[in-house]
Amino acid sequence: MTKVSGFVEWLPEQRIVELQWLDEIRRTFESYGFCSIETPAVEEIEVLLAKGETDKEIYIIKRLQGEGDKSDARLGLHYDLTVPLARYVAEHYNDLVFPFKRYQIQRVWRGERPQEGRYREFYQCDIDVINNNTIPLHFDAEMPAIVYEIFKRLGIESFQMHINNRKVLEGYFKGLGIEDTIPVIRIVDKLDKIGHGGVLTQLQEQVGMESELAERCLAIGSICTPDLSFVERVRALGVQSELLEQGLDELQFVMNELRNLPSGVILADLAIARGFDYYTGTVYEGKLAEFPALGTICSGGRYEDLTGSFISRKLPGVGISIGLTRLFAKLVAEKKIQPGPKSPTQVLVIFPDDERRAEAVQTASILRERGLNVELYPTPIKQAQQLRYASRKGIPYAWFLPYAEKGHEVKNLLSGEQQAADPTTWRPSPAR
Amino acid sequence: MTKVSGFVEWLPEQRIVELQWLDEIRRTFESYGFCSIETPAVEEIEVLLAKGETDKEIYIIKRLQGEGDKSDARLGLHYDLTVPLARYVAEHYNDLVFPFKRYQIQRVWRGERPQEGRYREFYQCDIDVINNNTIPLHFDAEMPAIVYEIFKRLGIESFQMHINNRKVLEGYFKGLGIEDTIPVIRIVDKLDKIGHGGVLTQLQEQVGMESELAERCLAIGSICTPDLSFVERVRALGVQSELLEQGLDELQFVMNELRNLPSGVILADLAIARGFDYYTGTVYEGKLAEFPALGTICSGGRYEDLTGSFISRKLPGVGISIGLTRLFAKLVAEKKIQPGPKSPTQVLVIFPDDERRAEAVQTASILRERGLNVELYPTPIKQAQQLRYASRKGIPYAWFLPYAEKGHEVKNLLSGEQQAADPTTWRPSPAR
Numbered sequence: 001m002t003k004v005s006g007f008v009e010w011l012p013e014q015r016i017v018e019l020q021w022l023d024e025i026r027r028t029f030e031s032y033g034f035c036s037i038e039t040p041a042v043e044e045i046e047v048l049l050a051k052g053e054t055d056k057e058i059y060i061i062k063r064l065q066g067e068g069d070k071s072d073a074r075l076g077l078h079y080d081l082t083v084p085l086a087r088y089v090a091e092h093y094n095d096l097v098f099p100f101k102r103y104q105i106q107r108v109w110r111g112e113r114p115q116e117g118r119y120r121e122f123y124q125c126d127i128d129v130i131n132n133n134t135i136p137l138h139f140d141a142e143m144p145a146i147v148y149e150i151f152k153r154l155g156i157e158s159f160q161m162h163i164n165n166r167k168v169l170e171g172y173f174k175g176l177g178i179e180d181t182i183p184v185i186r187i188v189d190k191l192d193k194i195g196h197g198g199v200l201t202q203l204q205e206q207v208g209m210e211s212e213l214a215e216r217c218l219a220i221g222s223i224c225t226p227d228l229s230f231v232e233r234v235r236a237l238g239v240q241s242e243l244l245e246q247g248l249d250e251l252q253f254v255m256n257e258l259r260n261l262p263s264g265v266i267l268a269d270l271a272i273a274r275g276f277d278y279y280t281g282t283v284y285e286g287k288l289a290e291f292p293a294l295g296t297i298c299s300g301g302r303y304e305d306l307t308g309s310f311i312s313r314k315l316p317g318v319g320i321s322i323g324l325t326r327l328f329a330k331l332v333a334e335k336k337i338q339p340g341p342k343s344p345t346q347v348l349v350i351f352p353d354d355e356r357r358a359e360a361v362q363t364a365s366i367l368r369e370r371g372l373n374v375e376l377y378p379t380p381i382k383q384a385q386q387l388r389y390a391s392r393k394g395i396p397y398a399w400f401l402p403y404a405e406k407g408h409e410v411k412n413l414l415s416g417e418q419q420a421a422d423p424t425t426w427r428p429s430p431a432r
Numbered sequence: 433m434t435k436v437s438g439f440v441e442w443l444p445e446q447r448i449v450e451l452q453w454l455d456e457i458r459r460t461f462e463s464y465g466f467c468s469i470e471t472p473a474v475e476e477i478e479v480l481l482a483k484g485e486t487d488k489e490i491y492i493i494k495r496l497q498g499e500g501d502k503s504d505a506r507l508g509l510h511y512d513l514t515v516p517l518a519r520y521v522a523e524h525y526n527d528l529v530f531p532f533k534r535y536q537i538q539r540v541w542r543g544e545r546p547q548e549g550r551y552r553e554f555y556q557c558d559i560d561v562i563n564n565n566t567i568p569l570h571f572d573a574e575m576p577a578i579v580y581e582i583f584k585r586l587g588i589e590s591f592q593m594h595i596n597n598r599k600v601l602e603g604y605f606k607g608l609g610i611e612d613t614i615p616v617i618r619i620v621d622k623l624d625k626i627g628h629g630g631v632l633t634q635l636q637e638q639v640g641m642e643s644e645l646a647e648r649c650l651a652i653g654s655i656c657t658p659d660l661s662f663v664e665r666v667r668a669l670g671v672q673s674e675l676l677e678q679g680l681d682e683l684q685f686v687m688n689e690l691r692n693l694p695s696g697v698i699l700a701d702l703a704i705a706r707g708f709d710y711y712t713g714t715v716y717e718g719k720l721a722e723f724p725a726l727g728t729i730c731s732g733g734r735y736e737d738l739t740g741s742f743i744s745r746k747l748p749g750v751g752i753s754i755g756l757t758r759l760f761a762k763l764v765a766e767k768k769i770q771p772g773p774k775s776p777t778q779v780l781v782i783f784p785d786d787e788r789r790a791e792a793v794q795t796a797s798i799l800r801e802r803g804l805n806v807e808l809y810p811t812p813i814k815q816a817q818q819l820r821y822a823s824r825k826g827i828p829y830a831w832f833l834p835y836a837e838k839g840h841e842v843k844n845l846l847s848g849e850q851q852a853a854d855p856t857t858w859r860p861s862p863a864r
Contacts, residue, residue, distance in 0.1 A: 009469070034776070035776055043435070092443060374465065
């Protein structure tokens with residue numbers, strides 16, 4: 001009997017690091033004023049399919065016992081946090097204050113075939129800003145800045161955020177006289193997966209493009225700059241349209257807002273488009289330069305209408321989502337994440353003998369009231385065995401009750417240093 | 433399109449309190465040295481049914497699209513955290529250090545018919561201590577002490593923990609010459625629901641007991657004392673058996689360990705037995721004296737063998753589980769929980785005009801680096817409207833950039849007090 005394949009679970013020494021990550025992400029989201037919401041894991045299938053997405057494999061749920069009530073709605077597990085957000089905002093519209101800034105850190109489920117780097121259950125960490133009618137463009141720059149700050153705090157150095165604006169691609173293709181731009185955008189978006197040759201071939205074979213036009217479509221997708229020079233490079237392609245100008249202006253504004261981040265973190269990458277999604281302006285794809293095969297680890301963008309299928313209000317927004325589990329699992333596998341201790345305990349109070357248990361319990365309690373994580377060894381076995389337990393669990397300090405002429409003492413199990421200590425004032429050294 | 437009935441979701445102002453609760457519970461668990469684990473929401477049905485439990489309504493999951501791979505295991509959502517713990521310990525046995533002390537705070541799912549106070553998805557907050565072969569009895573006392581500490585921190589005053597030991601009931605009934613004690617225990621366990629008359633009737637009708645014997649069975653179940661006097665009251669019933677003596681000794685030890693908690697919090701309640709569960713010694717049921725109809729809000733006990741159905745090792749343990757959602761929902765409904773602010777933001781930086789956005793962003797950033805939650809109003813609308821936004825979201829401070837001869841100023845929106853402030857040193861008043 002083992003856990004189901006395609007699902008991931010961590011040992012305590014990895015989970016303690018995952019918890020630190022989740023705390024750091026939450027703290028950063030909150031520092032920018034995003035409030036927490038959680039939605040049920042389960043939505044009606046009609047809600048999950050409201051945007052017509054069918055490329056995500058949905059899990060449906062049914063009661064095992066009994067025949068199942070015919071009146072029961074058809075239910076499924078959410079496969080992202082955006083559809084539930086749309087339903088939540090529509091349902092609680094009158095109780096929310098706009099602009100509504102929410103974060104949501106929850107597991108989502110997809111019925112993927114198990115394969116490396118694909119999980120059937122994973123954490124998504126989302127932020128979105130939603131407002132009535134309009135959202136200023138500077139929020140489009142705030143999203144990547146927040147994600148960069150998180151990755152910096154987590155010590156992930158090779159993070160790169162690729163940014164584009166769908167209006168640039170659409171405007172450019174329209175300027176080339178292409179009417180149905182969607183399949184073209186979709187093919188150019190695959191540039192990093194299928195390469196230049198692949199894009200040209202698919203444009204010719206799937207859209208029936210002449211080779212010269214296909215080259216011109218590829219040309220814009222090949223532009224990827226860490227600065228504002230993309231503007232000149234697009235202009236040099238000699239295509240004009242109002243939409244293209246608007247897209248370039250917006251992308252230029254966003255890139256300029258992010259100019260103070262370290263060079264190379266932010267890239268204007270004119271190939272990306274986030275597939276068929278409902279994004280209408282800025283789009284993001286975050287990657288690790290160190291692990292290109294890992295693909296996109298966060299993504300998002302701006303949309304014109306979050307809740308269109310649920311209520312008749314125009315609620316534009318911009319948001320971004322970090323796919324935490326795949327990233328975390330990769331860094332664990334690559335040994336870029338060192339396991340933490342197997343226990344949150346900071347101090348093991350040595351249990352000397354049965355007569356002194358009350359005294360040991362009381363000492364533990366004094367330390368605990370002062371905010372420390374403390375446990376007693378369960379039984380008064382040999383001291384060496386108790387210390388071995390501490391060391392195996394990664395507990396950094398052992399506490400010794402007064403003995404003979406000695407008072408309380410505490411031992412740093414890493415340095416081996418042992419010294420007198422008062423349980424009402426002692427603190428672990430901040431070095432740890 | 434609304435959320436599915438039987439599922440609960442909170443507005444931001446309630447969720448912020450739920451998060452504080454979850455933090456407090458986690459912090460307390462960690463302070464006693466319990467490590468965090470999480471298991472997948474999904475287990476094989478065979479795992480979920482391994483202990484033969486069928487009274488919990490299990491949700492099965494299937495892929496919506498495609499025919500479903502015939503080789504796929506039958507999968508279901510976990511309905512508690514104990515079965516996944518058993519599977520986890522069996523699967524990772526060689527990587528864990530024993531005694532293994534884990535906490536687990538996750539949602540679980542049950543296909544209940546929607547009704548008041550019953551949810552199909554809810555948080556459970558579990559701790560368990562598991563060891564090879566033996567676990568000292570003082571852990572049986574630590575569990576209620578930890579839960580009491582949590583409820584005290586959460587400001588829940590009417591909490592009462594009812595404690596019994598299954599050996600007391602079983603030993604007593606055996607001492608009365610009853611061979612099949614299970615149905616008798618089961619009926620006496622229902623005392624708080626069906627009353628004395630109900631217990632007598634069911635003992636006579638369902639087990640075919642003589643009225644005199646039924647009265648003697650009821651007599652032990654009626655004993656409920658806040659101190660050690662239950663021992664004398666049991667002895668006064670004149671029944672003897674070795675198992676009864678052992679049970680009384682154990683319960684007496686546990687009650688004695690908890691003697692320093694405020695009077696009335698801990699009750700030796702000889703009726704409770706946790707139904708058909710796999711508990712073998714101490715059992716717990718926590719309730720709110722204020723809301724008896726709410727029923728059990730936490731429960732647990734000691735078991736001889738956690739993983740018996742998965743590996744051939746004897747792993748006894750003791751644990752307790754808080755059913756958070758039902759408790760939280762009840763206290764929200766009864767207005768015992770006041771809504772928090774609609775946002776974690778502590779300071780709203782007023783956005784004076786477009787020219788000064790960079791300056792406002794920088795001020796926000798300085799405050800944020802110092803650990804504060806800060807946002808800018810999105811657009812430079814009238815100050816009064818920006819302040820109204822802060823007040824509607826429950827943001828306690830508004831920050832004003834230097835203007836004319838004035839420097840930075842901060843306004844406490846509750847007191848109305850406004851004063852000069854330096855963004856590199858200012859702190860909100862600790863009163864909040």
